[in-house]
Amino acid sequence: MSFLVLRELKKTYGDFVAVEALSLDVQRGEFISLLGPSGCGKTTTLQMVAGFVEPTGGAILLDGHDLVAMKPSRRGLGVVFQSYALFPHMTAAENVAFGLEMQKVGRAERDERVRNALELVGLGGFAERYPRRMSGGQQQRVALARALVIRPHVLLLDEPLSNLDAKLREEMQIELRQIQRTVGTTTILVTHDQSEAMALSDRIVVMNGGRVEQIAAPQEAYERPATPFVAGFLGKTNELSGTARVEGGETRVVIADGRWASRRPIDGAVIASVRPEKIAFADCAAGRLTGLVKTRIFQGNHWLYRIETLAGQVFVIRQNGGEPMPAENDKVGLTWRPEDMALRAADGRR
């Protein structure tokens, strides 16, 4: 049996369904992200696990024991809040020591563990600082140390990086992943940032409107999104209308002036979903989707193109490899491998 099991977990506020029958199995040591737009129920789910919100229905089992009936203070979970929620009247060391005091850990061991926890998050020299005197990133680390020092069964992170600036966020992502690997704590992260979820997690739970859209490893969710929502939410994607016809064991896909052969048996009006970085430029040969370069934006390591085609506008991302690239107002052909194109029926059938 899995370490942490959420079974048919449900939360309603009056008529509003915040979380609808969420089931999730988390393995010991796994890093799971709950990803979705605001209001998708991800934070509510986390708070139900932490015990701050009482579920309307369903069960939460930790190592086979029911958590729902247990008070938050008895669950032994470490929580890092979006606002950090540090105790402002205590120094960093006192903040970290608080949980150990509650566990009645002896002074000598407590001091030792506090020191180790602060070293782990790279704040060895900041033990006597008050939170107000620390930067956002440092406060974040204190919050992490405070949650980890009690050796929690599960570490719950509620948008912990959203208050940091972009550069610091990237650094903290790497560090967070490294710390989680070192300590090996089972972790659930709530985030609305898809790149953060993909960078950190073993598996992603994509949520929308209180429902789970897909539970998969980051790469799988990105390459093979289960629903159009997942495709749109994880990275950018181009959605192009076309037609498909099965012909002698092969499916012929036509998108405007472009032709593809696919092995997916589908017939009629289709929508093809293609990631911008999977599209390559080619000459305007017959049977190729052609278009006009409308805008070209240089972003350092890559170029971002907006191409006007007969099938609508298409975004293309090309690595900056140093070779000459099409300029604005150039006429270009667009090509991609059939397997990089996800096809679904235009009327919603799959």
Add this chain to the structure above:
Amino acid sequence: MSTPASDNAAPSAWLLSLPALVFFAVIVIVPLIMTVVLSFHDWGEYKGIQPVFILKNWIEIWSDPYFGEMFARTFRIAILVTLITAVFGAPEAYILNRMRAPWRGIFVLVLLGPLLISIVARTLGWALLFGGNSGVVNAALMKLGVISSPIPFMFTETGVIIALAHVLMPFMVLSVWAALQRVDPQIENAAASLGAGHFTTLRRVIFPQIVPGVLSGGIIVFALSASAFATPAIIGGRRLKVAATLAYDEFLNTLNWPLGAAVATLLLVCLVVTIVGANRLIERRYAEVFR
């Protein structure tokens, strides 16, 4: 806080604040100086006020234990009122802060009630509740079996303290409430997740954060109860005097204005010293934590 401009303030800044400065000087500074000067004048029953500089009034206050008693009573009342408002006001603010609409609004109104009623009407209301051996409060307490014989409330310090604590409670509650609103709403959850029970969270996490609110509320309540006039005058009566009623009587009954002015000045000096001292203590103690 200092802005770059304040180091070499432009003359126009002074010019712009001149009307307010003049207004402030005329209605506060000048009468204050006149009161201080008055306290050094001489007075006699037949000669009236003599504009001379003598220390007679100050020596009288210093040497006559009557005045010492008045000031001791004034500050005893002020300290007890401050303690009572802190003990009841801090939990009240905490409960208020956790209430939901519309209850919060309703109870804020109830809390502010005493401030919305005329001070004389309110104090006379207390007099009605306290009055005599069969007053409402005593009758109720005896019916409930809390006490066997009536407690004298009228013309006692007990009565003055209860009535003052009632009217000054809003200042304490609002001050603590302001401190509570700066507390991170997730902080109780954070404490719970670290294994702290409800009482431990209150004691170790919430209370230390509202101490500055309690202290600043305490300063307000202390200052207002030490200088209160109407409540001690009506509940305490003419015999149970405090510094404010004493100054009033010297001015209007004895007509010894210089002595009254000396009493008023001394009360002011005592209050300023207490408040500035307490304020500096708070700032020094909490500067690091609450900037």
